Amino acid sequence: MNPSASSTSRWKVPDISAYINDERARNHSLPFVALTETWLKPYMADAQLHVPGYTVSRCDRSGRVGGGVLLYSHINIPVSECDTFDDGTCEGLFCRFSTINTCVVVAYRPTNAPLSSFNSLLEFISTCIHRVNDESYDIMLTGDYNLPSIDWQTVSVSSGGSSETQLSAHSLLNFMAKHLLSQYVLCPTRGNNVLDLFITNNSRLVTNVQAQATSLSDHHLVDVMLATNPLSRKEATIPKFDESSFRSLDFFKADFDALKEELQEVNWSQLRDSCSFEEFPALFTETLFQICCSCVPQKSVPSGRPKHSNALRRKCNRQKARLQALIDKNASEDQIKAVRNKVALLQYDIMTAHTKKLDEKENRAIEKIKSNPKFFYSYARSLSTIKSSINMLFDANQEITTDTKQMADLLQEQFSSVFSDPSSPDIKDPDFPLPMIEHPQTLEDFCIMDDDIISAIGNIPPNSALIPLL
DSSP states (O other), X not given: OOTTOXXXXXXXXXXXXXXXXXXXXXXXXXSEEEEEOOOOOTTSOGGGGOOTTEEEEEEOOOSSSSOOEEEEEETTSOOSEEEEEESSSOEEEEEEETTTTEEEEEEEOOTTOOHHHHHHHHHXXXXXXXXXXXXXXXXXXXXXXXXXXXXXXXXXXXXXXXXXXXHHHHHHHHXXXXXXXXXXXXXXXXXXBOXXXXXXXXXXXXXXXXXXXXXXOSSOEEEEEEXXXXXXXXXXXXXXXOTTSGGGBOGGGOOHHHHHHHHHHSOHHHHHHTSOTTTHHHHHHHHHHHHHHHHSOBOOOOOXXXXXXXXXXXXXXXXXXXXXXXHHTTOOHHHHHHXXXXXXXXXXXXXXXXXXXXXHHHHHHHHTTTTOHHHHHHHHHHTOSOOOSOOOEEOTTSOEEOOHHHHXXXXXXXXXXXXXXXXXXXXXXXXXXXXXOSSOOOGGGOOOOHHHHHHHHHTSOTTOOOOOOO
């Protein structure tokens, strides 16, 4: 990255920008671009490293030449927190993105790094992860670790290399075990060695990893395809239900005793005889819906904000306004400190109330595993960040495609290839003897009485989904 570097490197920002534009032209989203060995110095401004559409976060090596790490993050994913580590040997960059519940770490360990320096880097990363204190976050570690002695197929340390390298390899594996992390780059990234790694705590996050030679570095360019695109996430919308449908009714608040009485008062036989067979399903559905409307309240429109902590939020906002007023008036340190402590305590109370509400919802879902499995699975799906199991496909040229229309065409082509055309003259009837049927049945053999229908309705679980009759 540094234009004054004495190696074969050059001013590579235009090349990086061109690479990003090329990926965009192929309908590929690049939420992050991580770089190591940037060779940058503090006197170089971020504006000199600007790539349109991306924010620069970096950690430069101080004291000597080389090293350094950098992360380009898309402007639609704001950086919530950024922390750096540099001891003159190893460098680390920690970025938290609260809008997508993701933490990205870029690290660089030189070949001759002492064990103490690498352990300090791992300790820095551990501290940052613990500070997040949220298990819903995806942790992604990437960078150049220069640990060729690790066999990632077996996740073990092979013989060879210096003692410092061997001990550093064991430290990394212990660090991964401590934080329940896995590494997904298995192809060589420089020569025959796997030096550049991608480590994460989400086993479903990575769908494909490629490493290809590039003019930007003597290392290969590692392309990690994620199962979820942070740039395509949409804001949650308030659901709208048709007021004339069963979905608009909140059966969790229904008066089932009154509903049962209303249903028993209806003469269903007379209702059935009052219309033709074809008209009865619509009449039955309308009658049932009118009865439910009298005993089941309508679903309330969610406000979008948790109500359980509104009072605390208002109180906290008042204290923040008071704190700002004291700062503007140059009040005493004791007064400012007292109000600041109140704000901190209120923020802690808000967090505790929110956590308590989430725990209650989780416990309610667990309790309904047997009685109402759909409620539990609906709750579990609401916490999933990966909404689609198909996020990329390979076309006929073995090129990755993420365009939805192209993927639909590929799937249609694949599905069509396994079915035959019944009208084709090449299709022959199956050549096997038909089974002998000693007692063939006709429609006259089937007799369905009212008691059979009532019995079948009684076997329907009370939590079964309502399917509109067309």
